[in-house]
Amino acid sequence: MLLQAIFILVSLATLGAALLVVLTRNLFHSALFLAASFFGVAALYVLLEAEFLAVVQVLIYVGAIATLIVFAIMLSRGGVQRGVPLFNAEWAIVAVGVALLGGVLIVLLTQVAWPVSQAAPPADLIARLGQAFVGPYVIPFEVASALLVTALIGAILIARERE
Amino acid sequence: MGFVADLFRNLGAAFVGWLSGFLPPWAVALVNDVAVALLLLTLALLIVLYVIWFERKAIARVQDRLGPNRAGPAGLLQNLADAMKLLIKESITPSGADRWVYNLAPILSVFAAIMLLAVVPFGAGLIGEDLNVGVLYIVAMGSLGSMAVLMAGWGSNNKYALLGGFRVVAQLLSYEIPMVLAMLSPVLLAGTLSMQGVVAAQAGGRWFGVLMPAAFLIYLVSAVAETGRSPFDLLEAESELVAGFHIEYSGMKFAWFYLAEFMNTFTLSAVATTLFFGGWLGPFVDRAPVLGVVYFAIKVSIIYALFTWFRATLPRVRIDQLMAFAWKVLVPGALANLLLVAVLAKLPLPDLLNSLLILAANVALILTGLGMIGRSLRLQTQRRLAQG
Numbered sequence: 001m002l003l004q005a006i007f008i009l010v011s012l013a014t015l016g017a018a019l020l021v022v023l024t025r026n027l028f029h030s031a032l033f034l035a036a037s038f039f040g041v042a043a044l045y046v047l048l049e050a051e052f053l054a055v056v057q058v059l060i061y062v063g064a065i066a067t068l069i070v071f072a073i074m075l076s077r078g079g080v081q082r083g084v085p086l087f088n089a090e091w092a093i094v095a096v097g098v099a100l101l102g103g104v105l106i107v108l109l110t111q112v113a114w115p116v117s118q119a120a121p122p123a124d125l126i127a128r129l130g131q132a133f134v135g136p137y138v139i140p141f142e143v144a145s146a147l148l149v150t151a152l153i154g155a156i157l158i159a160r161e162r163e
Numbered sequence: 164m165g166f167v168a169d170l171f172r173n174l175g176a177a178f179v180g181w182l183s184g185f186l187p188p189w190a191v192a193l194v195n196d197v198a199v200a201l202l203l204l205t206l207a208l209l210i211v212l213y214v215i216w217f218e219r220k221a222i223a224r225v226q227d228r229l230g231p232n233r234a235g236p237a238g239l240l241q242n243l244a245d246a247m248k249l250l251i252k253e254s255i256t257p258s259g260a261d262r263w264v265y266n267l268a269p270i271l272s273v274f275a276a277i278m279l280l281a282v283v284p285f286g287a288g289l290i291g292e293d294l295n296v297g298v299l300y301i302v303a304m305g306s307l308g309s310m311a312v313l314m315a316g317w318g319s320n321n322k323y324a325l326l327g328g329f330r331v332v333a334q335l336l337s338y339e340i341p342m343v344l345a346m347l348s349p350v351l352l353a354g355t356l357s358m359q360g361v362v363a364a365q366a367g368g369r370w371f372g373v374l375m376p377a378a379f380l381i382y383l384v385s386a387v388a389e390t391g392r393s394p395f396d397l398l399e400a401e402s403e404l405v406a407g408f409h410i411e412y413s414g415m416k417f418a419w420f421y422l423a424e425f426m427n428t429f430t431l432s433a434v435a436t437t438l439f440f441g442g443w444l445g446p447f448v449d450r451a452p453v454l455g456v457v458y459f460a461i462k463v464s465i466i467y468a469l470f471t472w473f474r475a476t477l478p479r480v481r482i483d484q485l486m487a488f489a490w491k492v493l494v495p496g497a498l499a500n501l502l503l504v505a506v507l508a509k510l511p512l513p514d515l516l517n518s519l520l521i522l523a524a525n526v527a528l529i530l531t532g533l534g535m536i537g538r539s540l541r542l543q544t545q546r547r548l549a550q551g
Contacts, residue, residue, distance in 0.1 A: 002189075028317060032264065035310060055299045063306025064336075070313050071332050074325070126295060126356060 007047055014040025025084055027073050035066035049121050052129060170453045172288050203280050203291050211425045212242045217464075218425075218471050225475035252414030257320060260411065264318030269412065269419030272311035276426035278304045283433045284358045286443045286455035297358035298350055301434055302343050305389065308427065309335040312408050315420070319411035327407030330482065334388060334395065337489040342385035344497035348378040348504045349438040352521075362442035372439030374518055377500045377525040377532075379439045381493050386431040387473055388489070390424060394477035395485060432466040433459075440466075496532050500525065 017037035021030045038061035045054035122128065133141045166173050178198070182191045216231065216239060223230025231238030256262055281291035282300050294300050309331055316328020349371040350356055353364035365371060372379040388395040409420045436442055440462050443455030480488070503524040510517060 028261070028264070032314065051294055051296050052299070055294075055296045055303045059299065059303035059306055062310065063303060067306070067310055067313065067332060067336070070310070070317075071329075074313070074317055074328065 003047065007044075010040055010043045010047065014044065023086070025086065027084055028070065031066060031070045031073055034069065035062050038062050038066060050125070052126050167451075167453065169287075169451070171286060171456065172452065199291055204277060207277050207280055207426055208422075210429055211422055212246070214425050214429055214467065215242050215421075217467070218474075221468065221471045222475045225472075246418065249415050249418040254415065255413055257411045259320040261318040261320065264314045265411070266318075266416070268311050268315035268318055269416045269423075271314065272308060272423040273419045273426070275304050275307035275311060276423040276430065278307075279427070279430040282358050283430060284362055284437055284442055285459055287448070287452040289443075289456065290359060293357055293359045295355070295357045295360075298346055298356045298361070298438070301430075302339070302346070305427075306335075306339065308423065311423075315412070316408040319408070321411050324408050324410050327410070331391070331408060333482075334391070334485060337486060338385045338388035338395075338493070341381050341489060341493035341497040342389055344494070344501055345378045345382035345385065346434075346438060347501055348375050351501070351504055352508055358437055358442075361438055362444060365441040365444060368441070369518065370439065370441045372435075374521050375439075375500065375504065375525045376522075377496065377528045378504070379435070380529065381497045381500065382435060382439070383469070385489075385493060386435065387470060388485070390428045390431060390470075392424070392428060392470065393474040394479050396479060428470055429463070429467065432463045432470065435466050436462040492532065492536060496528065500528055503528065 014037050017033045017040060020033040021037060024030050024033065038057065042054045042057040042062070045051075045057055179191060179195060182194055186194065219241075220230040220238070231241035234240040234244050256265060279301055282294055282297040284290040284293070312331040312335075313328050316324045316326075316331065319325075349361055349364075352371060352374070353361040355361060355364070361371075409417055412420060436459060442462075443459040445454060445458035448455045448458065504521055507517065507520050507524060510520070512520070
């Protein structure tokens, strides 16, 4: 009962923040609302007893990605003072795409019989997650690592060429 | 005697027992959680009052002054008076400021600082919440602080504040990487991310800071940079940016930032104690757990004194030196240390030999690192001399 109430409150806050991201005309505020929305998702993970995901969500999305977006907006001129228009020439095409995606998601959520486990979550979640990363999912894990290392080396190379 | 030996946990148990007398179990849990949260919050403010007094006194001594000595015995009440003064000051929002962002920034800053206290183990069983991802939680909450500073820098509508904000991103994000890498070494040896788990793994005097001095040194330097204290106080550098990101803040809003800074320094000292110096462990702590709190306080005070000493003696570094040091010295050092520890910890050897090997590898790493820094500095000087 209490959990349900918290879930509804957190969901409303998350969705409200997400809505404000697209509805505010101030780019900087949009970025901050995006961070708030990410934080709400972290709260949802906590409700699901997925502490590791929650902490990583805050660390990566709020701490790194949102900070990066805010930084990029702070460095770019204009737009922030005047406020950006909410619509541009392609709004009709985007609306069709969004409607399609929304329809697919609604159908998926309502039509698929999602299995629900009644068991309590196991205690050693992090250890299991770590073993899964280097066990059955080692190839996707390594591919992601290789991608990140490539990005890192690429960034250093670009920075060096400027010197 | 038995009650005093485990004073804090017995007090807690007594409190819960008293509550259960007239409340249903779910209400007991709720009241208990709220009480712990309020306790931590009050503790945070009390700690900061003491810590600021200590820092002012210590720095005054280094500079051959007396420091605060008028309000109360040895100036102990000075900070209370200062806090009162800040509280009754006018709350000013500069014209042209982004009102919401400007006013939210100090709150978010303190929020991030106080949330950190939730996973600090003050003693056996004395922890807000022993999360099984405690170490990661500290890093995540710490990264919220840089967001607050960015908001302050932007929302103030001031060029110096904005410059301070830019520097924050560069500095805090750069130093977060070696700090996390250094924090990973004790986690690797302990085999757990839980703060109490890391403490338990250091039982028997096997302090990770003694085993891995390189990891501790890297953590210490990055922690100073993360809190934005001298010699890494570039985000508020008085002589360049006037006051950096909090230039437009006055009264209580300024006090929040001040509070968050000292809170963060205290928490990072507590984390250093927990990860590298056995936390609340010490002699006879298994028989009288109340001693753990004393040991913890002593260890944290020593590390905090170290931070104060840095602040009192070292001149501020330049921004390019700061970035170069993070990326060319600390990050490779932390990576090498992590690799060495990961390999050595897995060798099938007796524990003692294993520990000695890790210690030897760490000392070798420090010496190599210092040697390489020295060589590069000599080369730079030679090049500069050759150019005339």
